[in-house]
Amino acid sequence: MEHKDYSPWRVKSNxxxxxxxIETLPSPKDLPTDEAWQSSMHKLGDKLNKLQGTLHAGKSKGLLLVLQGMDTAGKDGVIRSVFTHISPLGVRAEAFGAPSDLEKSHDFLWRIHQKTPVLGEMVIFNRSHYEDVLVTRVRGWVKKDTCEKRFDDIKHFESLLSDSGITVLKCYLHISKAEQKKRLQARLDDPHKHWKLQPSDFEDRQLWPKFAEAYEDALSATSTPDAPWYVVPADSKPYRDLFVADLLVQTLESMKLEMPKPLFDLSKVKLD
Known part of the structure:
Protein backbone atom coordinates (compact mmCIF):
# COMPACT_ATOMS: atom_id res chain seq x y z
CA MET A 1 0.00 0.00 0.00
CA GLU A 2 1.13 3.54 -0.74
CA HIS A 3 1.86 5.92 2.08
CA LYS A 4 -0.12 9.12 2.39
CA ASP A 5 1.46 12.57 2.50
CA TYR A 6 0.74 13.92 5.99
CA SER A 7 2.56 17.23 5.60
CA PRO A 8 -0.72 19.21 5.36
CA TRP A 9 -1.51 18.09 8.91
CA ARG A 10 1.95 18.89 10.27
CA VAL A 11 1.96 21.99 12.46
CA LYS A 12 4.37 24.67 11.38
CA SER A 13 6.59 26.09 14.10
CA ASN A 14 5.36 29.39 15.54
CA ILE A 22 -8.87 22.09 10.40
CA GLU A 23 -11.55 19.51 9.69
CA THR A 24 -12.18 16.89 12.36
CA LEU A 25 -13.68 14.57 9.75
CA PRO A 26 -12.24 13.93 6.26
CA SER A 27 -14.35 13.99 3.12
CA PRO A 28 -16.57 10.91 2.58
CA LYS A 29 -14.29 9.60 -0.19
CA ASP A 30 -11.41 9.38 2.30
CA LEU A 31 -13.37 7.42 4.90
CA PRO A 32 -12.42 3.72 4.72
CA THR A 33 -14.98 0.95 4.42
CA ASP A 34 -14.84 -1.74 7.09
CA GLU A 35 -13.16 -4.11 4.65
CA ALA A 36 -10.60 -1.54 3.51
CA TRP A 37 -9.89 -0.56 7.10
CA GLN A 38 -9.25 -4.14 8.21
CA SER A 39 -7.02 -4.84 5.20
CA SER A 40 -4.99 -1.65 5.62
CA MET A 41 -4.61 -2.05 9.38
CA HIS A 42 -3.46 -5.65 8.90
CA LYS A 43 -0.78 -4.57 6.40
CA LEU A 44 0.34 -1.65 8.55
CA GLY A 45 0.36 -3.90 11.62
CA ASP A 46 2.72 -6.34 9.89
CA LYS A 47 5.04 -3.51 8.86
CA LEU A 48 4.94 -1.96 12.30
CA ASN A 49 5.70 -5.28 13.96
CA LYS A 50 8.76 -5.87 11.75
CA LEU A 51 10.03 -2.32 12.22
CA GLN A 52 9.55 -2.52 15.97
CA GLY A 53 11.41 -5.85 16.02
CA THR A 54 14.35 -4.24 14.20
CA LEU A 55 14.26 -1.27 16.59
CA HIS A 56 14.28 -3.60 19.60
CA ALA A 57 17.09 -5.78 18.23
CA GLY A 58 19.32 -2.90 17.17
CA LYS A 59 19.10 -0.94 20.45
CA SER A 60 20.68 2.08 18.78
CA LYS A 61 17.56 4.23 18.52
CA GLY A 62 14.22 4.67 20.25
CA LEU A 63 10.84 6.22 19.54
CA LEU A 64 8.42 8.25 21.65
CA LEU A 65 4.84 8.68 20.44
CA VAL A 66 2.93 11.42 22.28
CA LEU A 67 -0.88 11.33 22.14
CA GLN A 68 -2.86 14.37 23.27
CA GLY A 69 -6.45 15.44 22.77
CA MET A 70 -9.65 16.46 24.45
CA ASP A 71 -11.55 13.86 26.49
CA THR A 72 -12.95 11.01 24.31
CA ALA A 73 -10.65 11.94 21.39
CA GLY A 74 -9.42 8.35 21.38
CA LYS A 75 -6.00 8.09 22.97
CA ASP A 76 -6.81 4.69 24.50
CA GLY A 77 -8.49 3.59 21.28
CA VAL A 78 -5.46 4.42 19.16
CA ILE A 79 -3.18 2.44 21.46
CA ARG A 80 -5.49 -0.61 21.36
CA SER A 81 -6.01 -0.49 17.59
CA VAL A 82 -2.57 0.45 16.30
CA PHE A 83 -0.53 -1.75 18.61
CA THR A 84 -2.76 -4.84 18.67
CA HIS A 85 -0.42 -6.98 16.57
CA ILE A 86 2.87 -5.70 17.97
CA SER A 87 5.14 -7.82 20.15
CA PRO A 88 5.04 -6.49 23.72
CA LEU A 89 8.83 -6.78 23.89
CA GLY A 90 10.26 -3.28 23.75
CA VAL A 91 6.88 -1.52 23.70
CA ARG A 92 5.43 0.37 26.66
CA ALA A 93 2.45 2.68 27.20
CA GLU A 94 2.52 5.31 29.93
CA ALA A 95 -0.48 7.30 31.15
CA PHE A 96 -0.07 10.55 33.05
CA GLY A 97 -2.70 11.72 35.49
CA ALA A 98 -2.53 14.33 38.22
CA PRO A 99 0.99 14.51 39.70
CA SER A 100 1.66 13.10 43.16
CA ASP A 101 2.98 15.25 46.01
CA LEU A 102 6.48 13.94 45.31
CA GLU A 103 6.20 14.75 41.62
CA LYS A 104 4.90 18.24 42.36
CA SER A 105 7.95 18.88 44.54
CA HIS A 106 10.18 18.48 41.46
CA ASP A 107 10.27 20.36 38.16
CA PHE A 108 7.37 19.52 35.84
CA LEU A 109 9.54 17.37 33.54
CA TRP A 110 11.01 15.21 36.31
CA ARG A 111 8.28 12.55 36.25
CA ILE A 112 8.23 12.58 32.45
CA HIS A 113 11.93 11.99 31.88
CA GLN A 114 11.82 8.80 33.91
CA LYS A 115 9.28 7.29 31.50
CA THR A 116 10.99 8.11 28.20
CA PRO A 117 12.26 5.27 25.97
CA VAL A 118 15.60 3.58 26.35
CA LEU A 119 17.43 2.71 23.13
CA GLY A 120 15.61 -0.12 21.41
CA GLU A 121 12.27 0.78 22.94
CA MET A 122 9.03 2.32 21.68
CA VAL A 123 6.99 4.22 24.26
CA ILE A 124 3.50 5.70 23.90
CA PHE A 125 2.51 8.60 26.14
CA ASN A 126 -1.23 8.76 26.86
CA ARG A 127 -1.22 12.43 27.84
CA SER A 128 2.20 13.81 28.66
CA HIS A 129 4.31 16.77 29.77
CA TYR A 130 1.96 18.93 27.70
CA GLU A 131 -0.65 18.70 30.45
CA ASP A 132 1.53 21.20 32.32
CA VAL A 133 0.94 23.86 29.67
CA LEU A 134 -2.70 22.94 29.00
CA VAL A 135 -4.89 22.04 31.98
CA THR A 136 -2.68 24.05 34.36
CA ARG A 137 -3.15 27.14 32.19
CA VAL A 138 -6.88 26.67 31.58
CA ARG A 139 -7.54 26.05 35.26
CA GLY A 140 -5.53 29.11 36.20
CA TRP A 141 -2.95 27.18 38.22
CA VAL A 142 -0.09 28.76 36.27
CA LYS A 143 0.08 32.00 34.33
CA LYS A 144 0.36 32.24 30.57
CA ASP A 145 3.91 33.61 30.74
CA THR A 146 4.92 30.58 32.84
CA CYS A 147 3.55 28.34 30.10
CA GLU A 148 5.56 30.24 27.50
CA LYS A 149 8.74 29.60 29.51
CA ARG A 150 7.75 25.95 29.72
CA PHE A 151 7.45 25.82 25.93
CA ASP A 152 11.18 26.53 25.79
CA ASP A 153 11.86 23.90 28.47
CA ILE A 154 9.85 21.36 26.47
CA LYS A 155 11.70 22.13 23.23
CA HIS A 156 15.07 21.76 24.98
CA PHE A 157 13.89 18.50 26.60
CA GLU A 158 12.71 17.03 23.32
CA SER A 159 15.90 18.20 21.60
CA LEU A 160 17.87 16.32 24.24
CA LEU A 161 15.86 13.19 23.52
CA SER A 162 16.52 13.59 19.79
CA ASP A 163 20.24 14.09 20.38
CA SER A 164 20.20 10.89 22.45
CA GLY A 165 18.78 8.82 19.58
CA ILE A 166 15.08 9.08 20.47
CA THR A 167 12.71 10.08 17.67
CA VAL A 168 9.78 12.12 18.98
CA LEU A 169 6.43 12.01 17.17
CA LYS A 170 3.45 13.95 18.55
CA CYS A 171 -0.19 13.57 17.54
CA TYR A 172 -3.06 15.82 18.58
CA LEU A 173 -6.31 13.87 18.14
CA HIS A 174 -8.66 16.54 16.79
CA ILE A 175 -12.26 15.89 17.79
CA SER A 176 -15.29 18.16 17.39
CA LYS A 177 -17.41 19.23 20.33
CA ALA A 178 -20.44 17.56 18.72
CA GLU A 179 -18.63 14.23 18.40
CA GLN A 180 -17.42 14.48 21.98
CA LYS A 181 -21.03 14.91 23.10
CA LYS A 182 -21.98 11.66 21.32
CA ARG A 183 -19.11 9.75 22.92
CA LEU A 184 -19.77 11.10 26.40
CA GLN A 185 -23.44 10.18 26.05
CA ALA A 186 -22.46 6.68 24.93
CA ARG A 187 -20.41 6.30 28.10
CA LEU A 188 -23.29 7.57 30.21
CA ASP A 189 -25.59 5.02 28.57
CA ASP A 190 -23.23 2.06 29.08
CA PRO A 191 -22.73 0.94 32.71
CA HIS A 192 -19.54 -0.87 31.69
CA LYS A 193 -18.01 2.47 30.70
CA HIS A 194 -19.04 4.49 33.76
CA TRP A 195 -15.63 3.88 35.30
CA LYS A 196 -14.08 6.02 32.57
CA LEU A 197 -16.09 9.10 33.52
CA GLN A 198 -14.77 11.78 35.83
CA PRO A 199 -16.24 15.14 36.87
CA SER A 200 -13.43 16.86 34.96
CA ASP A 201 -14.74 15.37 31.68
CA PHE A 202 -17.84 17.55 31.96
CA GLU A 203 -16.12 20.52 33.56
CA ASP A 204 -13.50 20.65 30.78
CA ARG A 205 -16.25 20.53 28.16
CA GLN A 206 -17.53 23.86 29.47
CA LEU A 207 -14.01 25.26 28.99
CA TRP A 208 -13.71 24.08 25.36
CA PRO A 209 -12.71 27.48 23.87
CA LYS A 210 -10.00 27.99 26.48
CA PHE A 211 -8.59 24.50 25.90
CA ALA A 212 -8.61 25.08 22.14
CA GLU A 213 -6.63 28.28 22.59
CA ALA A 214 -4.16 26.58 24.94
CA TYR A 215 -3.66 23.73 22.46
CA GLU A 216 -3.16 26.15 19.57
CA ASP A 217 -0.43 27.99 21.46
CA ALA A 218 1.28 24.81 22.68
CA LEU A 219 1.26 22.99 19.36
CA SER A 220 2.47 26.02 17.42
CA ALA A 221 5.24 26.84 19.90
CA THR A 222 6.60 23.30 20.25
CA SER A 223 6.31 21.75 16.78
CA THR A 224 9.91 21.46 15.62
CA PRO A 225 11.82 19.47 12.97
CA ASP A 226 13.03 17.11 15.73
CA ALA A 227 9.64 16.76 17.40
CA PRO A 228 6.77 17.65 15.04
CA TRP A 229 3.10 17.88 15.91
CA TYR A 230 0.44 16.43 13.63
CA VAL A 231 -3.26 17.32 13.90
CA VAL A 232 -5.14 14.05 13.37
CA PRO A 233 -8.84 14.26 12.34
CA ALA A 234 -10.43 12.09 15.02
CA ASP A 235 -14.20 12.16 14.58
CA SER A 236 -13.90 8.92 12.58
CA LYS A 237 -12.21 6.24 14.68
CA PRO A 238 -11.15 4.08 11.68
CA TYR A 239 -9.68 7.06 9.83
CA ARG A 240 -7.92 8.25 12.99
CA ASP A 241 -6.34 4.86 13.60
CA LEU A 242 -5.16 4.48 9.99
CA PHE A 243 -3.68 7.98 10.09
CA VAL A 244 -1.61 7.28 13.21
CA ALA A 245 -0.58 3.78 12.11
CA ASP A 246 0.61 4.92 8.68
CA LEU A 247 2.35 7.99 10.08
CA LEU A 248 4.10 5.81 12.66
CA VAL A 249 5.28 3.35 10.00
CA GLN A 250 6.60 6.21 7.87
CA THR A 251 8.43 7.66 10.87
CA LEU A 252 10.06 4.33 11.71
CA GLU A 253 11.06 3.78 8.08
CA SER A 254 12.68 7.23 8.02
CA MET A 255 14.85 6.21 10.99
CA LYS A 256 16.71 3.75 8.70
CA LEU A 257 16.78 0.98 11.28
CA GLU A 258 19.20 -1.91 10.85
CA MET A 259 19.47 -5.34 12.38
CA PRO A 260 22.64 -5.81 14.43
CA LYS A 261 25.40 -7.99 13.03
CA PRO A 262 25.63 -11.57 14.35
CA LEU A 263 27.74 -12.00 17.47
CA PHE A 264 29.76 -14.79 15.84
CA ASP A 265 30.37 -16.42 12.46
CA LEU A 266 27.11 -18.23 11.72
CA SER A 267 28.59 -19.91 8.65
CA LYS A 268 30.57 -22.18 10.97
CA VAL A 269 27.45 -23.44 12.71
CA LYS A 270 26.51 -26.99 11.70
CA LEU A 271 23.40 -28.58 13.14
CA ASP A 272 23.44 -32.31 13.72
Missing amino acids: SSLKLRD
Whole structure:
Protein backbone atom coordinates (compact mmCIF):
# COMPACT_ATOMS: atom_id res chain seq x y z
CA MET A 1 0.00 0.00 0.00
CA GLU A 2 1.13 3.54 -0.74
CA HIS A 3 1.86 5.92 2.08
CA LYS A 4 -0.12 9.12 2.39
CA ASP A 5 1.46 12.57 2.50
CA TYR A 6 0.74 13.92 5.99
CA SER A 7 2.56 17.23 5.60
CA PRO A 8 -0.72 19.21 5.36
CA TRP A 9 -1.51 18.09 8.91
CA ARG A 10 1.95 18.89 10.27
CA VAL A 11 1.96 21.99 12.46
CA LYS A 12 4.37 24.67 11.38
CA SER A 13 6.59 26.09 14.10
CA ASN A 14 5.36 29.39 15.54
CA SER A 15 2.44 29.46 13.14
CA SER A 16 -0.90 31.11 13.83
CA LEU A 17 -2.61 27.75 14.26
CA LYS A 18 -6.40 27.81 14.37
CA LEU A 19 -7.88 24.40 15.11
CA ARG A 20 -11.31 25.51 13.92
CA ASP A 21 -9.85 25.77 10.41
CA ILE A 22 -8.87 22.09 10.40
CA GLU A 23 -11.55 19.51 9.69
CA THR A 24 -12.18 16.89 12.36
CA LEU A 25 -13.68 14.57 9.75
CA PRO A 26 -12.24 13.93 6.26
CA SER A 27 -14.35 13.99 3.12
CA PRO A 28 -16.57 10.91 2.58
CA LYS A 29 -14.29 9.60 -0.19
CA ASP A 30 -11.41 9.38 2.30
CA LEU A 31 -13.37 7.42 4.90
CA PRO A 32 -12.42 3.72 4.72
CA THR A 33 -14.98 0.95 4.42
CA ASP A 34 -14.84 -1.74 7.09
CA GLU A 35 -13.16 -4.11 4.65
CA ALA A 36 -10.60 -1.54 3.51
CA TRP A 37 -9.89 -0.56 7.10
CA GLN A 38 -9.25 -4.14 8.21
CA SER A 39 -7.02 -4.84 5.20
CA SER A 40 -4.99 -1.65 5.62
CA MET A 41 -4.61 -2.05 9.38
CA HIS A 42 -3.46 -5.65 8.90
CA LYS A 43 -0.78 -4.57 6.40
CA LEU A 44 0.34 -1.65 8.55
CA GLY A 45 0.36 -3.90 11.62
CA ASP A 46 2.72 -6.34 9.89
CA LYS A 47 5.04 -3.51 8.86
CA LEU A 48 4.94 -1.96 12.30
CA ASN A 49 5.70 -5.28 13.96
CA LYS A 50 8.76 -5.87 11.75
CA LEU A 51 10.03 -2.32 12.22
CA GLN A 52 9.55 -2.52 15.97
CA GLY A 53 11.41 -5.85 16.02
CA THR A 54 14.35 -4.24 14.20
CA LEU A 55 14.26 -1.27 16.59
CA HIS A 56 14.28 -3.60 19.60
CA ALA A 57 17.09 -5.78 18.23
CA GLY A 58 19.32 -2.90 17.17
CA LYS A 59 19.10 -0.94 20.45
CA SER A 60 20.68 2.08 18.78
CA LYS A 61 17.56 4.23 18.52
CA GLY A 62 14.22 4.67 20.25
CA LEU A 63 10.84 6.22 19.54
CA LEU A 64 8.42 8.25 21.65
CA LEU A 65 4.84 8.68 20.44
CA VAL A 66 2.93 11.42 22.28
CA LEU A 67 -0.88 11.33 22.14
CA GLN A 68 -2.86 14.37 23.27
CA GLY A 69 -6.45 15.44 22.77
CA MET A 70 -9.65 16.46 24.45
CA ASP A 71 -11.55 13.86 26.49
CA THR A 72 -12.95 11.01 24.31
CA ALA A 73 -10.65 11.94 21.39
CA GLY A 74 -9.42 8.35 21.38
CA LYS A 75 -6.00 8.09 22.97
CA ASP A 76 -6.81 4.69 24.50
CA GLY A 77 -8.49 3.59 21.28
CA VAL A 78 -5.46 4.42 19.16
CA ILE A 79 -3.18 2.44 21.46
CA ARG A 80 -5.49 -0.61 21.36
CA SER A 81 -6.01 -0.49 17.59
CA VAL A 82 -2.57 0.45 16.30
CA PHE A 83 -0.53 -1.75 18.61
CA THR A 84 -2.76 -4.84 18.67
CA HIS A 85 -0.42 -6.98 16.57
CA ILE A 86 2.87 -5.70 17.97
CA SER A 87 5.14 -7.82 20.15
CA PRO A 88 5.04 -6.49 23.72
CA LEU A 89 8.83 -6.78 23.89
CA GLY A 90 10.26 -3.28 23.75
CA VAL A 91 6.88 -1.52 23.70
CA ARG A 92 5.43 0.37 26.66
CA ALA A 93 2.45 2.68 27.20
CA GLU A 94 2.52 5.31 29.93
CA ALA A 95 -0.48 7.30 31.15
CA PHE A 96 -0.07 10.55 33.05
CA GLY A 97 -2.70 11.72 35.49
CA ALA A 98 -2.53 14.33 38.22
CA PRO A 99 0.99 14.51 39.70
CA SER A 100 1.66 13.10 43.16
CA ASP A 101 2.98 15.25 46.01
CA LEU A 102 6.48 13.94 45.31
CA GLU A 103 6.20 14.75 41.62
CA LYS A 104 4.90 18.24 42.36
CA SER A 105 7.95 18.88 44.54
CA HIS A 106 10.18 18.48 41.46
CA ASP A 107 10.27 20.36 38.16
CA PHE A 108 7.37 19.52 35.84
CA LEU A 109 9.54 17.37 33.54
CA TRP A 110 11.01 15.21 36.31
CA ARG A 111 8.28 12.55 36.25
CA ILE A 112 8.23 12.58 32.45
CA HIS A 113 11.93 11.99 31.88
CA GLN A 114 11.82 8.80 33.91
CA LYS A 115 9.28 7.29 31.50
CA THR A 116 10.99 8.11 28.20
CA PRO A 117 12.26 5.27 25.97
CA VAL A 118 15.60 3.58 26.35
CA LEU A 119 17.43 2.71 23.13
CA GLY A 120 15.61 -0.12 21.41
CA GLU A 121 12.27 0.78 22.94
CA MET A 122 9.03 2.32 21.68
CA VAL A 123 6.99 4.22 24.26
CA ILE A 124 3.50 5.70 23.90
CA PHE A 125 2.51 8.60 26.14
CA ASN A 126 -1.23 8.76 26.86
CA ARG A 127 -1.22 12.43 27.84
CA SER A 128 2.20 13.81 28.66
CA HIS A 129 4.31 16.77 29.77
CA TYR A 130 1.96 18.93 27.70
CA GLU A 131 -0.65 18.70 30.45
CA ASP A 132 1.53 21.20 32.32
CA VAL A 133 0.94 23.86 29.67
CA LEU A 134 -2.70 22.94 29.00
CA VAL A 135 -4.89 22.04 31.98
CA THR A 136 -2.68 24.05 34.36
CA ARG A 137 -3.15 27.14 32.19
CA VAL A 138 -6.88 26.67 31.58
CA ARG A 139 -7.54 26.05 35.26
CA GLY A 140 -5.53 29.11 36.20
CA TRP A 141 -2.95 27.18 38.22
CA VAL A 142 -0.09 28.76 36.27
CA LYS A 143 0.08 32.00 34.33
CA LYS A 144 0.36 32.24 30.57
CA ASP A 145 3.91 33.61 30.74
CA THR A 146 4.92 30.58 32.84
CA CYS A 147 3.55 28.34 30.10
CA GLU A 148 5.56 30.24 27.50
CA LYS A 149 8.74 29.60 29.51
CA ARG A 150 7.75 25.95 29.72
CA PHE A 151 7.45 25.82 25.93
CA ASP A 152 11.18 26.53 25.79
CA ASP A 153 11.86 23.90 28.47
CA ILE A 154 9.85 21.36 26.47
CA LYS A 155 11.70 22.13 23.23
CA HIS A 156 15.07 21.76 24.98
CA PHE A 157 13.89 18.50 26.60
CA GLU A 158 12.71 17.03 23.32
CA SER A 159 15.90 18.20 21.60
CA LEU A 160 17.87 16.32 24.24
CA LEU A 161 15.86 13.19 23.52
CA SER A 162 16.52 13.59 19.79
CA ASP A 163 20.24 14.09 20.38
CA SER A 164 20.20 10.89 22.45
CA GLY A 165 18.78 8.82 19.58
CA ILE A 166 15.08 9.08 20.47
CA THR A 167 12.71 10.08 17.67
CA VAL A 168 9.78 12.12 18.98
CA LEU A 169 6.43 12.01 17.17
CA LYS A 170 3.45 13.95 18.55
CA CYS A 171 -0.19 13.57 17.54
CA TYR A 172 -3.06 15.82 18.58
CA LEU A 173 -6.31 13.87 18.14
CA HIS A 174 -8.66 16.54 16.79
CA ILE A 175 -12.26 15.89 17.79
CA SER A 176 -15.29 18.16 17.39
CA LYS A 177 -17.41 19.23 20.33
CA ALA A 178 -20.44 17.56 18.72
CA GLU A 179 -18.63 14.23 18.40
CA GLN A 180 -17.42 14.48 21.98
CA LYS A 181 -21.03 14.91 23.10
CA LYS A 182 -21.98 11.66 21.32
CA ARG A 183 -19.11 9.75 22.92
CA LEU A 184 -19.77 11.10 26.40
CA GLN A 185 -23.44 10.18 26.05
CA ALA A 186 -22.46 6.68 24.93
CA ARG A 187 -20.41 6.30 28.10
CA LEU A 188 -23.29 7.57 30.21
CA ASP A 189 -25.59 5.02 28.57
CA ASP A 190 -23.23 2.06 29.08
CA PRO A 191 -22.73 0.94 32.71
CA HIS A 192 -19.54 -0.87 31.69
CA LYS A 193 -18.01 2.47 30.70
CA HIS A 194 -19.04 4.49 33.76
CA TRP A 195 -15.63 3.88 35.30
CA LYS A 196 -14.08 6.02 32.57
CA LEU A 197 -16.09 9.10 33.52
CA GLN A 198 -14.77 11.78 35.83
CA PRO A 199 -16.24 15.14 36.87
CA SER A 200 -13.43 16.86 34.96
CA ASP A 201 -14.74 15.37 31.68
CA PHE A 202 -17.84 17.55 31.96
CA GLU A 203 -16.12 20.52 33.56
CA ASP A 204 -13.50 20.65 30.78
CA ARG A 205 -16.25 20.53 28.16
CA GLN A 206 -17.53 23.86 29.47
CA LEU A 207 -14.01 25.26 28.99
CA TRP A 208 -13.71 24.08 25.36
CA PRO A 209 -12.71 27.48 23.87
CA LYS A 210 -10.00 27.99 26.48
CA PHE A 211 -8.59 24.50 25.90
CA ALA A 212 -8.61 25.08 22.14
CA GLU A 213 -6.63 28.28 22.59
CA ALA A 214 -4.16 26.58 24.94
CA TYR A 215 -3.66 23.73 22.46
CA GLU A 216 -3.16 26.15 19.57
CA ASP A 217 -0.43 27.99 21.46
CA ALA A 218 1.28 24.81 22.68
CA LEU A 219 1.26 22.99 19.36
CA SER A 220 2.47 26.02 17.42
CA ALA A 221 5.24 26.84 19.90
CA THR A 222 6.60 23.30 20.25
CA SER A 223 6.31 21.75 16.78
CA THR A 224 9.91 21.46 15.62
CA PRO A 225 11.82 19.47 12.97
CA ASP A 226 13.03 17.11 15.73
CA ALA A 227 9.64 16.76 17.40
CA PRO A 228 6.77 17.65 15.04
CA TRP A 229 3.10 17.88 15.91
CA TYR A 230 0.44 16.43 13.63
CA VAL A 231 -3.26 17.32 13.90
CA VAL A 232 -5.14 14.05 13.37
CA PRO A 233 -8.84 14.26 12.34
CA ALA A 234 -10.43 12.09 15.02
CA ASP A 235 -14.20 12.16 14.58
CA SER A 236 -13.90 8.92 12.58
CA LYS A 237 -12.21 6.24 14.68
CA PRO A 238 -11.15 4.08 11.68
CA TYR A 239 -9.68 7.06 9.83
CA ARG A 240 -7.92 8.25 12.99
CA ASP A 241 -6.34 4.86 13.60
CA LEU A 242 -5.16 4.48 9.99
CA PHE A 243 -3.68 7.98 10.09
CA VAL A 244 -1.61 7.28 13.21
CA ALA A 245 -0.58 3.78 12.11
CA ASP A 246 0.61 4.92 8.68
CA LEU A 247 2.35 7.99 10.08
CA LEU A 248 4.10 5.81 12.66
CA VAL A 249 5.28 3.35 10.00
CA GLN A 250 6.60 6.21 7.87
CA THR A 251 8.43 7.66 10.87
CA LEU A 252 10.06 4.33 11.71
CA GLU A 253 11.06 3.78 8.08
CA SER A 254 12.68 7.23 8.02
CA MET A 255 14.85 6.21 10.99
CA LYS A 256 16.71 3.75 8.70
CA LEU A 257 16.78 0.98 11.28
CA GLU A 258 19.20 -1.91 10.85
CA MET A 259 19.47 -5.34 12.38
CA PRO A 260 22.64 -5.81 14.43
CA LYS A 261 25.40 -7.99 13.03
CA PRO A 262 25.63 -11.57 14.35
CA LEU A 263 27.74 -12.00 17.47
CA PHE A 264 29.76 -14.79 15.84
CA ASP A 265 30.37 -16.42 12.46
CA LEU A 266 27.11 -18.23 11.72
CA SER A 267 28.59 -19.91 8.65
CA LYS A 268 30.57 -22.18 10.97
CA VAL A 269 27.45 -23.44 12.71
CA LYS A 270 26.51 -26.99 11.70
CA LEU A 271 23.40 -28.58 13.14
CA ASP A 272 23.44 -32.31 13.72
